[in-house]
Amino acid sequence: MFAKETYVARRRQLKESVGSGLLLFLGNDECGMNYEDNTYNYRQDSSFLYFWGLSYAGLAAVIDIDEDREIIFGDELTIDHIVWMGTQPTLHEKAQRVGVTETLPLAELKKYVEKVVAQKRTVHYLPPYRAEHRLKLMDLLGVKPGAEMPSIPFIKGIVNLRNYKTEEEIAEIERACDVTAEMHLEAMRVLRVGMKEHEVAAALEAVAQVHGCNLSFPTIATVCGQTLHNHYHGHTVKEEEMLLVDAGAETAMGYAGDMSSTICAGKKFTSRQKDIYDIQVAAHQAAVNALKPGVYFRDVYDLSCRVICEGLKGLGLMKGNPADAVEQGAHAMFFPCGLGHMMGLDVHDMENLGEVWVGYDGQPKSTQFGRKSLRLARKLEPGFVLTIEPGIYFIPELMDYWKAEHRFTDFINYEKLESYRDFTGLRNEEDYLITATGARRLGKKIPLTTEEVEAMR
Amino acid sequence: MFAKETYVARRRQLKESVGSGLLLFLGNDECGMNYEDNTYNYRQDSSFLYFWGLSYAGLAAVIDIDEDREIIFGDELTIDHIVWMGTQPTLHEKAQRVGVTETLPLAELKKYVEKVVAQKRTVHYLPPYRAEHRLKLMDLLGVKPGAEMPSIPFIKGIVNLRNYKTEEEIAEIERACDVTAEMHLEAMRVLRVGMKEHEVAAALEAVAQVHGCNLSFPTIATVCGQTLHNHYHGHTVKEEEMLLVDAGAETAMGYAGDMSSTICAGKKFTSRQKDIYDIQVAAHQAAVNALKPGVYFRDVYDLSCRVICEGLKGLGLMKGNPADAVEQGAHAMFFPCGLGHMMGLDVHDMENLGEVWVGYDGQPKSTQFGRKSLRLARKLEPGFVLTIEPGIYFIPELMDYWKAEHRFTDFINYEKLESYRDFTGLRNEEDYLITATGARRLGKKIPLTTEEVEAMR
Numbered sequence: 008m009f010a011k012e013t014y015v016a017r018r019r020q021l022k023e024s025v026g027s028g029l030l031l032f033l034g035n036d037e038c039g040m041n042y043e044d045n046t047y048n049y050r051q052d053s054s055f056l057y058f059w060g061l062s063y064a065g066l067a068a069v070i071d072i073d074e075d076r077e078i079i080f081g082d083e084l085t086i087d088h089i090v091w092m093g094t095q096p097t098l099h100e101k102a103q104r105v106g107v108t109e110t111l112p113l114a115e116l117k118k119y120v121e122k123v124v125a126q127k128r129t130v131h132y133l134p135p136y137r138a139e140h141r142l143k144l145m146d147l148l149g150v151k152p153g154a155e156m157p158s159i160p161f162i163k164g165i166v167n168l169r170n171y172k173t174e175e176e177i178a179e180i181e182r183a184c185d186v187t188a189e190m191h192l193e194a195m196r197v198l199r200v201g202m203k204e205h206e207v208a209a210a211l212e213a214v215a216q217v218h219g220c221n222l223s224f225p226t227i228a229t230v231c232g233q234t235l236h237n238h239y240h241g242h243t244v245k246e247e248e249m250l251l252v253d254a255g256a257e258t259a260m261g262y263a264g265d266m267s268s269t270i271c272a273g274k275k276f277t278s279r280q281k282d283i284y285d286i287q288v289a290a291h292q293a294a295v296n297a298l299k300p301g302v303y304f305r306d307v308y309d310l311s312c313r314v315i316c317e318g319l320k321g322l323g324l325m326k327g328n329p330a331d332a333v334e335q336g337a338h339a340m341f342f343p344c345g346l347g348h349m350m351g352l353d354v355h356d357m358e359n360l361g362e363v364w365v366g367y368d369g370q371p372k373s374t375q376f377g378r379k380s381l382r383l384a385r386k387l388e389p390g391f392v393l394t395i396e397p398g399i400y401f402i403p404e405l406m407d408y409w410k411a412e413h414r415f416t417d418f419i420n421y422e423k424l425e426s427y428r429d430f431t432g433l434r435n436e437e438d439y440l441i442t443a444t445g446a447r448r449l450g451k452k453i454p455l456t457t458e459e460v461e462a463m464r
Numbered sequence: 465m466f467a468k469e470t471y472v473a474r475r476r477q478l479k480e481s482v483g484s485g486l487l488l489f490l491g492n493d494e495c496g497m498n499y500e501d502n503t504y505n506y507r508q509d510s511s512f513l514y515f516w517g518l519s520y521a522g523l524a525a526v527i528d529i530d531e532d533r534e535i536i537f538g539d540e541l542t543i544d545h546i547v548w549m550g551t552q553p554t555l556h557e558k559a560q561r562v563g564v565t566e567t568l569p570l571a572e573l574k575k576y577v578e579k580v581v582a583q584k585r586t587v588h589y590l591p592p593y594r595a596e597h598r599l600k601l602m603d604l605l606g607v608k609p610g611a612e613m614p615s616i617p618f619i620k621g622i623v624n625l626r627n628y629k630t631e632e633e634i635a636e637i638e639r640a641c642d643v644t645a646e647m648h649l650e651a652m653r654v655l656r657v658g659m660k661e662h663e664v665a666a667a668l669e670a671v672a673q674v675h676g677c678n679l680s681f682p683t684i685a686t687v688c689g690q691t692l693h694n695h696y697h698g699h700t701v702k703e704e705e706m707l708l709v710d711a712g713a714e715t716a717m718g719y720a721g722d723m724s725s726t727i728c729a730g731k732k733f734t735s736r737q738k739d740i741y742d743i744q745v746a747a748h749q750a751a752v753n754a755l756k757p758g759v760y761f762r763d764v765y766d767l768s769c770r771v772i773c774e775g776l777k778g779l780g781l782m783k784g785n786p787a788d789a790v791e792q793g794a795h796a797m798f799f800p801c802g803l804g805h806m807m808g809l810d811v812h813d814m815e816n817l818g819e820v821w822v823g824y825d826g827q828p829k830s831t832q833f834g835r836k837s838l839r840l841a842r843k844l845e846p847g848f849v850l851t852i853e854p855g856i857y858f859i860p861e862l863m864d865y866w867k868a869e870h871r872f873t874d875f876i877n878y879e880k881l882e883s884y885r886d887f888t889g890l891r892n893e894e895d896y897l898i899t900a901t902g903a904r905r906l907g908k909k910i911p912l913t914t915e916e917v918e919a920m921r
Contacts, residue, residue, distance in 0.1 A: 038495050040507040041718075041809070042816035043593040045681050047504040050497040089861045090800050093691035136500040138595035142609050152599055209673035216666035219698060224502050234550035241676060343547050352498070359499035404546045
């Protein structure tokens with residue numbers, strides 16, 4: 008937890024930004040896996056963490072801007088809780104640690120909200136992302152599930168704070184990134200032909216845990232890297248395959264790291280793998296070199312796409328003008344996802360508040376296949392923390408689908424492409440802070456090029 | 465997945481047991497940790513798994529007993545899903561694997577349920593344990609959240625099947641138990657004075673993952689074993705401390721193992737630790753020896769409690785008649801939890817269906833502190849799988865609470881107890897199958913006595 012002044016200042020800035028009404032924060036509850044008491048690892052809502060610092064289930068909080076009150080709602084533990092879960096500070100003690108003096112039992116929340124509604128004042132709330140949030144909003148405000156109307160001023164107020172990372176946040180994110188780097192280095196050390204994917208996942212996840220970290224997202228460790236979010240880890244790794252690892256640590260405070268690496272199963276990549284890998288590294292480095300304040304991230308994305316198209320043209324997989332290919336969306340055959348995203352208390356920072364506010368500054372997103380998956384497009388500013396993760400994928404289902412529809416036959420050499428059907432996919436990912444003049448990589452460096460990866464094998 | 469005949473037979477038996485109406489099964493959805501797409505590891509509802517075998521989010525199923533129809537409801541994947549998540553069999557193909565020929569889009573479920581309601585037929589549903597279930601029941605049946613009326617015939621029909629494990633289930637549970645044993649053996653191998661608790665947790669959880677298993681519940685690995693469900697793993701393990709480990713593996717099919725062990729930080733236990741440990745082992749062995757069909761598990765619990773009281777009387781911590789102490793509940797100072805629970809597709813099997821049905825055969829539970837936490841009391845029958853896990857705990861908060869209220873001063877020597885305030889707590893846990901004539905331990909044996917633990921150190 009940061010010093011209480013941090014939380015006090017954040018709440019004050021938010022209050023000034025929204026101006027009036029009641030800001031309602033719903034903390035996350037426990038979630039049962041297969042019955043109520045067999046819970047997943049508890050994760051507090053990130054905006055609750057950001058403004059109230061407390062990572063406990065069963066809390067809510069309000070900032071009553073008009074009446075200048077800040078209240079945390081929650082219940083004290085009974086002796087039964089203590090026997091099972093141990094002693095905790097009282098709610099009042101917890102609240103004081105984050106500069107809040109007023110606490111009330113959870114049952115008082117509904118009365119408080121109803122009073123504000125009766126006074127015809129605005130109750131601002133955030134978009135629900137768990138069923139429990141919908142139930143609570145229905146109970147507190149009578150909002151029909153699915154018909155919630157989250158507060159845009161509340162969302163914008165939070166985004167405008169959380170998007171700009173402070174020194175103390177950057178230090179914490181860098182801790183997450185250092186552990187994340189160790190996870191990838193461990194994967195590179197332990198991987199051997201004949202291992203199961205989940206053995207590598209076990210080894211790298213243990214590194215996070217040894218450092219007292221959680222995972223910031225479910226690990227990807229797959230020889231089928233063409234499936235972007237592949238969580239099946241039952242394959243045996245074979246000679247000449249590549250293992251794509253996308254994994255990250257989350258510190259006890261909730262800050263995330265997120266890196267990817269693609270590792271040769273044996274000592275060396277094949278020459279076909281090297282050719283594609285080198286193109287991806289070129290796209291990666293072009294993107295990193297372009298990072299600085301004032302640059303639109305959508306332009307960095309376009310740049311990386313063009314580098315990929317140029318490289319693939321060199322191999323005969325694409326043809327025509329790379330810039331035109333990118334503009335029309337032909338690159339998405341090989342790179343159907345985004346180049347990067349904001350990162351902070353969430354690995355896709357504030358995804359629950361809406362990418363249009365977080366990554367697009369309120370501007371609409373493209374609907375083009377591939378480009379629509381870009382989570383970040385806005386003009387970069389100092390304090391932004393983001394990932395850079397171009398990739399090149401050969402997705403048989405997409406090849407068949409586009410080929411049957413004769414899509415982009417001017418840009419894609421489908422005949423040549425057929426011989427890459429079994430290539431799978433690769434990406435490398437690093438985390439960057441936008442500085443006053445450029446960008447700085449966060450966390451220990453992990454191997455990026457084929458030479459650097461091979462040196463670890 | 466078992467052979468399709470298994471699922472067909474289970475559904476037929478359930479149908480015959482309930483007799484009429486519509487049996488509604490809500491499969492579990494994904495649950496976002498800190499935003500919708502950053503999901504916890506997916507876990508299907510266990511009754512859904514038991515009758516329908518499919519571990520995918522976004523499914524529901526019905527058995528229309530009156531019309532003799534079995535339908536799985538779900539949606540096919542789009543090309544966007546396939547790019548991100550890979551190819552899957554179609555819903556129809558998945559359904560055929562479990563002997564179901566009829567599938568419908570998820571949107572058809574509501575119409576189907578409404579038709580049954582309009583026909584004044586009964587819609588049977590199970591107790592909700594996730595907020596998403598409450599939302600669905602509200603949407604499908606107009607049931608107010610919190611006012612659900614689960615079907616007792618449906619619950620009893622399921623409990624009467626799931627409580628009796630078949631040969632193929634026992635083989636699968638034994639696989640989970642073998643991996644669980646390896647997790648504990650690994651903890652005994654790696655633990656060293658000066659390690660953090662989470663380093664040990666990392667090592668033993670990696671064992672589950674290496675075997676392709678999940679965790680059947682959140683790991684406990686703590687030097688503060690007096691807190692029964694202690695998930696804080698940040699302490700450094702010191703000389704003369706004990707690490708209490710309660711952890712288990714879940715196989716890919718969803719079957720659980722659940723064992724506990726208490727490990728000396730150094731090479732040996734102290735003599736004070738040995739004294740208490742030996743009492744717990746005696747209680748454990750007495751309980752195991754008592755296991756056979758026809759015996760009430762509440763009597764096995766009483767027996768283990770008496771052994772604990774007798775032992776503690778020998779150390780001067782208790783006094784008076786052990787049987788009276790147990791009857792009145794004084795033992796709960798040291799053993800405030802249950803002796804064991806059913807285990808199967810859930811580590812506390814079917815806890816979501818109600819312990820009164822699963823472990824009490826419909827009889828009421830005690831309200832006495834300690835005894836009320838006993839999850840299993842009914843007469844044992846062949847095919848039951850259960851845990852044996854007596855423990856002895858010194859809980860400072862409970863000592864202070866009872867002492868201030870002068871509780872059980874005839875049975876508890878509070879003065880002597882004071883000198884054990886810093887003892888912490890210990891337990892050992894094994895898993896047993898009730899056979900035709902007695903009981904059989906499931907899974908590889910792990911050290912139970914202090915001598916056996918010390919031999920591993």
